[in-house]
Amino acid sequence: MTTLKIPTPLRTYTGGKxxxxxxxxxISEALTDLAAQYPAIKPHLFNESGELRPFVNLFxxxxxxxxxxxxxxxxxxxxxxxxxxxxxxxxxxxxxxxxRLTVKQQAASLQNGE
Amino acid sequence: xxxxxxxxxxxxxxRHLLMPEVGLQGQIKLKNSSVLVIGTGGxxxxxxxxxAAAGIGRIGLVDYDTVDTSNLQxxxxxxTSTVGKLKVESARDRLLDLNPDIQVxxxxxxxxxxxxxxxxxxxxxxxxxxxxxxxxYLTNDVCVMLGKPNIYGSIFRFDGQVSVFYxxxxxxxxxxxxxxxxxxxxxxxxxxxxxxxxxxxxxTLQATEAIKVLLGIGEPxxxxxxxxxxxxxxxxxxxxxxxxxCRVCGPNADxxxxxxxxxxxxxxxxxxxxxSAGAGWDISPQEMKxxxxxxxxxxxxxVREPHELEIVAIKGAKNIPLGxxxxxxxELDSAEEMIVFCKRGSRSARAIxxxxxxxxxxxxxxxxxxxxxxxxxxxxxxxx
Numbered sequence: 001m002t003t004l005k006i007p008t009p010l011r012t013y014t015g016g017k018x019x020x021x022x023x024x025x026x027i028s029e030a031l032t033d034l035a036a037q038y039p040a041i042k043p044h045l046f047n048e049s050g051e052l053r054p055f056v057n058l059f060x061x062x063x064x065x066x067x068x069x070x071x072x073x074x075x076x077x078x079x080x081x082x083x084x085x086x087x088x089x090x091x092x093x094x095x096x097x098x099x100r101l102t103v104k105q106q107a108a109s110l111q112n113g114e
Numbered sequence: 115x116x117x118x119x120x121x122x123x124x125x126x127x128x129r130h131l132l133m134p135e136v137g138l139q140g141q142i143k144l145k146n147s148s149v150l151v152i153g154t155g156g157x158x159x160x161x162x163x164x165x166a167a168a169g170i171g172r173i174g175l176v177d178y179d180t181v182d183t184s185n186l187q188x189x190x191x192x193x194t195s196t197v198g199k200l201k202v203e204s205a206r207d208r209l210l211d212l213n214p215d216i217q218v219x220x221x222x223x224x225x226x227x228x229x230x231x232x233x234x235x236x237x238x239x240x241x242x243x244x245x246x247x248x249x250x251y252l253t254n255d256v257c258v259m260l261g262k263p264n265i266y267g268s269i270f271r272f273d274g275q276v277s278v279f280y281x282x283x284x285x286x287x288x289x290x291x292x293x294x295x296x297x298x299x300x301x302x303x304x305x306x307x308x309x310x311x312x313x314x315x316x317x318t319l320q321a322t323e324a325i326k327v328l329l330g331i332g333e334p335x336x337x338x339x340x341x342x343x344x345x346x347x348x349x350x351x352x353x354x355x356x357x358x359x360c361r362v363c364g365p366n367a368d369x370x371x372x373x374x375x376x377x378x379x380x381x382x383x384x385x386x387x388x389x390s391a392g393a394g395w396d397i398s399p400q401e402m403k404x405x406x407x408x409x410x411x412x413x414x415x416x417v418r419e420p421h422e423l424e425i426v427a428i429k430g431a432k433n434i435p436l437g438x439x440x441x442x443x444x445e446l447d448s449a450e451e452m453i454v455f456c457k458r459g460s461r462s463a464r465a466i467x468x469x470x471x472x473x474x475x476x477x478x479x480x481x482x483x484x485x486x487x488x489x490x491x492x493x494x495x496x497x498x
Binding site for chain 1: 244247250270271292293341345353354
């Protein structure tokens with residue numbers, strides 16, 4: 001069992017949990033397990049083709065998986081994985097803009113009758 | 115170049131002079147140093163206060179905003195008496211009161227690709243105390259291009275990050291975050307809150323790193339990122355390495371001059387008005403009052419979060435938080451007249467976009483939100 005630390009911005013998708021226990025022998029398996037437990041987090045970590053998004057930083061212990069073997073980095077019981085978010089500050093501008101784009105997507109899908 | 119301290123300065127800085135790690139030579143070094151602080155808000159407040167107190171000879175302050183009462187919960191450099199004043203002037207006056215021995219240069223302008231290199235070039239160290247992605251990428255690229263250390267601090271709700279990005283000796287901000295998250299993936303449509311003491315913690319750590327770097331003592335956070343959680347009271351450190359593919363500090367860097375950072379981050383300019391739903395949709399608080407008086411059954415839709423209703427509410431309004439409008443619109447009748455509102459008109463404008471795309475037509479957006487209503491119509495209500 002490995003512990004995955006969830007940053008505040010993504011806790012909305014883990015039912016408020018700050019740490020999630022995941023299983024797997026490498027990072028990709030741990031993430032698949034995380035996405036299985038909390039499907040809503042998936043689009044925030046992976047793009048449409050299932051690759052890890054470039055702004056998602058994962059660390060095993062103190063090391064970035066980008067400096068190890070990426071999603072193939074092996075993990076062991078007791079390892080601590082951290083998801084490190086890109087945060088900017090109390091930016092109203094950013095959250096409003098983000099919201100605006102989300103709304104545009106929602107509006108577009110409503111117009112398409114989805 | 116100052117080579118010695120006056121009697122008054124020796125007394126002022128005596129607690130530094132007593133420490134061999136600083137000492138007389140260190141204090142003279144600080145006196146001859148200059149630091150640029152981008153932003154005089156939550157992070158800039160403690161950073162610049164401690165830099166001034168420590169006797170940094172010249173401090174530059176960049177901001178273009180004015181002090182608002184809602185800033186004072188965390189922006190401790192400002193005060194009740196400076197509400198309405200320019201932030202850079204309010205901050206300068208406070209710093210010079212704390213330490214008249216220093217020079218404070220102020221730049222009352224947004225920090226942009228046009229002025230950033232000119233402003234930053236005459237400072238030894240740059241402090242990133244901004245609150246948005248475009249200015250963070252700009253600050254990073256300026257530091258890489260000018261070969262200066264970027265003392266980075268960032269906050270979100272209860273979490274903070276600190277590092278020293280210094281491309282000459284380690285990774286830069288882009289090595290860790292090559293690009294910002296697309297705005298569509300930022301989760302919340304609620305207006306962001308900040309735990310007031312959090313920027314105090316993070317800004318003080320930034321000031322610590324700046325002074326250490328200037329003195330050349332200790333282990334600066336170069337190649338390390340500190341992650342702080344106020345709720346968990348946890349400090350985690352991770353190691354950062356230079357990214358060989360970094361577009362600004364890597365061996366094959368292709369970004370050689372400053373770019374359009376708002377375009378890069380996919381956000382609009384500093385002064386974009388997002389509180390209007392567009393021509394024909396907006397209604398003023400006075401007009402809304404007249405409409406309610408004429409039709410007491412007029413439907414009012416409040417799209418704020420439930421905890422905001424505890425702060426202030428308009429009696430009889432129906433609450434559907436913006437994030438739920440799309441899925442709960444069956445609770446609304448498109449045949450009925452409706453006025454939509456939020457705190458200041460931005461979220462309600464977005465709600466109107468959603469409802470309009472589903473065929474709703476008889477709607478108005480309360481321009482300025484419940485704050486404008488409280489200011490112009492019902493003065494018994496608080497502003498927030």
